[in-house]
Amino acid sequence: xxxxxxxxxxxxxxxxxxxxxxxxxxxxxxxxxxxxxxxxxxxxxxxxxxxxxxxxxxxxxxxxxxxxxxxxxxxxxxxxxxxxxxxxxxxxxxxxxxxxxxxxxxxxxxxxxxxxxxxxxxxxxxxxxxxxxxxxxxxxxxxxxxxxxxxxxxxxxxxxxxxxxxxxxxxxxxxxxxxxxxxxxxxxxxxxxxxxxxxxxxxxxxxxxxxxxxxxxxxx
Amino acid sequence: xxxxxxxxxxxxxxxxxxxxxxxxxxxxxxxxxxxxxxxxxxxxxxxxxxxxxxxxxxxxxxxxxxxxxxxxxxxxxxxxxxxxxxxxxxxxxxxxxxxxxxxxxxxxxxxxxxxxxxxxxxxxxxxxxxxxxxxxxxxxxxxxxxxxxxxxxxxxxxxxxxxxxxxxxxxxxxxxxxxxxxxxxxxxxxxxxxxxxxxxxxxxxxxxxxxxxxxxxxxx
DNA sequence: CGAAAGCTGACAGCCACCTGAAGAGAAAGA
DNA sequence: TCTTTCTCTTCAGGTGGCTGTCAGCTTTCG
Numbered sequence: 302x303x304x305x306x307x308x309x310x311x312x313x314x315x316x317x318x319x320x321x322x323x324x325x326x327x328x329x330x331x332x333x334x335x336x337x338x339x340x341x342x343x344x345x346x347x348x349x350x351x352x353x354x355x356x357x358x359x360x361x362x363x364x365x366x367x368x369x370x371x372x373x374x375x376x377x378x379x380x381x382x383x384x385x386x387x388x389x390x391x392x393x394x395x396x397x398x399x400x401x402x403x404x405x406x407x408x409x410x411x412x413x414x415x416x417x418x419x420x421x422x423x424x425x426x427x428x429x430x431x432x433x434x435x436x437x438x439x440x441x442x443x444x445x446x447x448x449x450x451x452x453x454x455x456x457x458x459x460x461x462x463x464x465x466x467x468x469x470x471x472x473x474x475x476x477x478x479x480x481x482x483x484x485x486x487x488x489x490x491x492x493x494x495x496x497x498x499x500x501x502x503x504x505x506x507x508x509x510x511x512x513x514x515x516x517x518x519x520x521x
Numbered sequence: 522x523x524x525x526x527x528x529x530x531x532x533x534x535x536x537x538x539x540x541x542x543x544x545x546x547x548x549x550x551x552x553x554x555x556x557x558x559x560x561x562x563x564x565x566x567x568x569x570x571x572x573x574x575x576x577x578x579x580x581x582x583x584x585x586x587x588x589x590x591x592x593x594x595x596x597x598x599x600x601x602x603x604x605x606x607x608x609x610x611x612x613x614x615x616x617x618x619x620x621x622x623x624x625x626x627x628x629x630x631x632x633x634x635x636x637x638x639x640x641x642x643x644x645x646x647x648x649x650x651x652x653x654x655x656x657x658x659x660x661x662x663x664x665x666x667x668x669x670x671x672x673x674x675x676x677x678x679x680x681x682x683x684x685x686x687x688x689x690x691x692x693x694x695x696x697x698x699x700x701x702x703x704x705x706x707x708x709x710x711x712x713x714x715x716x717x718x719x720x721x722x723x724x725x726x727x728x729x730x731x732x733x734x735x736x737x738x739x740x741x
Numbered sequence: 742c743g744a745a746a747g748c749t750g751a752c753a754g755c756c757a758c759c760t761g762a763a764g765a766g767a768a769a770g771a
Numbered sequence: 772t773c774t775t776t777c778t779c780t781t782c783a784g785g786t787g788g789c790t791g792t793c794a795g796c797t798t799t800c801g
Binding site: 709712713715716717719720729731732 | 745746747748749750
């Protein structure tokens with residue numbers, strides 16, 4: 302596994318680097334966000350270890366930008382902030398996990414192993430559903446050869462279904478995925494977006510499971 | 522997702538149960554390890570939430586035994602012990618994640634979502650009963666290859682039988698399972714739903730034990 | 742045979758869901 | 772900065788499917 306470590310504490314950073322090397326992974330180590338951005342753009346990493354407090358800014362923003370660009374590389378946050386709000390903020394920003402300093406190096410190994418297992422099966426970037434062709438990486442969809450454009454929310458919703466074929470997702474789950482934990486939605490937003498997706502992608506693309514939730518269309 | 526909650530604190534347990542329900546999952550809740558073992562043996566769960574300190578022993582041993590038997594059901598540990606050593610012991614014993622009490626319920630939701638995502642790629646276990654094929658996770662049933670759709674109540678009822686093959690369930694038990702406390706039913710609702718299930722799934726799917734209750738069909 | 746228990750078709754009320762529309766807000770461009 | 776355009780949330784009205792209730796019928800058993 303190829304790992305990018307973003308950490309400005311030299312003592313902790315060195316310890317983490319050595320531990321990861323001992324586990325048989327390769328590590329690039331940077332201490333600033335601008336250097337991290339360069340590395341992410343020029344190399345493909347399997348995992349980012351991201352400290353939240355860095356000399357040139359907060360890691361949360363970096364993570365948000367990363368996700369905004371469509372990068373889905375797993376990220377584990379390293380933070381000294383033992384506040385629930387920070388953990389949630391991190392998870393919302395797109396982190397896959399977090400570790401609160403000080404942490405034990407053997408625990409870090411366990412987490413790396415979990416992430417490696419989680420992502421060992423690479424998803425096929427090209428998905429075909431009925432008359433639809435979906436390129437998850439490029440965020441593009443064609444319907445019977447004709448290109449279809451989705452808005453941000455629509456894509457987030459649709460992607461959620463595509464990544465979990467067969468599973469029924471409740472509105473609560475979908476809201477959790479689409480919105481921050483703090484920002485509760487008090488209306489039928491999910492219904493509206495489902496309605497729009499059906500209009501754009503065909504009415505059979507998403508099935509309603511009354512009283513339970515929604516599911517990717519089985520007719521396709 | 523079907524979740525088994527093993528937690529002896531009634532206040533926390535109830536809160537967790539309600540949160541999970543709100544997320545669209547179904548929960549069985551036990552307060553002792555021996556009861557947990559019974560449940561694990563008699564039903565297929567997608568996730569275990571395991572408290573470490575229980576009246577009849579430590580959860581770590583329970584988890585070790587589970588893994589020893591080859592059970593790979595994901596386990597999230599709930600613990601009041603904010604010690605790194607305990608976390609590591611848990612991860613080493615085969616836990617997939619842990620949460621330290623007190624934790625935020627929205628964080629629990631996030632973790633459940635992560636587990637659901639992690640295991641969504643795996644094919645769901647199929648239960649076969651006669652000409653029926655049942656995918657408990659996807660809530661789908663095929664009868665002789667033909668897809669059958671159940672309503673929410675019908676599914677809840679049928680699921681109850683499938684999870685307890687061989688057991689005779691009284692109408693009172695079934696009502697308790699299908700309806701929240703407070704919402705009393707004063708009619709033959711269970712009979713009606715059993716009737717509807719038989720119509721959809723075949724008349725031998727559920728046997729009547731006169732004067733006692735119902736049982737999953739043995740003919741199959 | 743009679744009584745108790747169980748079965749099922751019918752139905753009405755309710756509620757989950759759908760969708761068009763409107764206003765607020767953000768992004769893009771001048 | 773102002774304007775324009777696009778997007779998202781909220782709301783309200785309409786619709787249909789689900790579900791509890793009941794009545795009448797069938798089955799079981801003493």
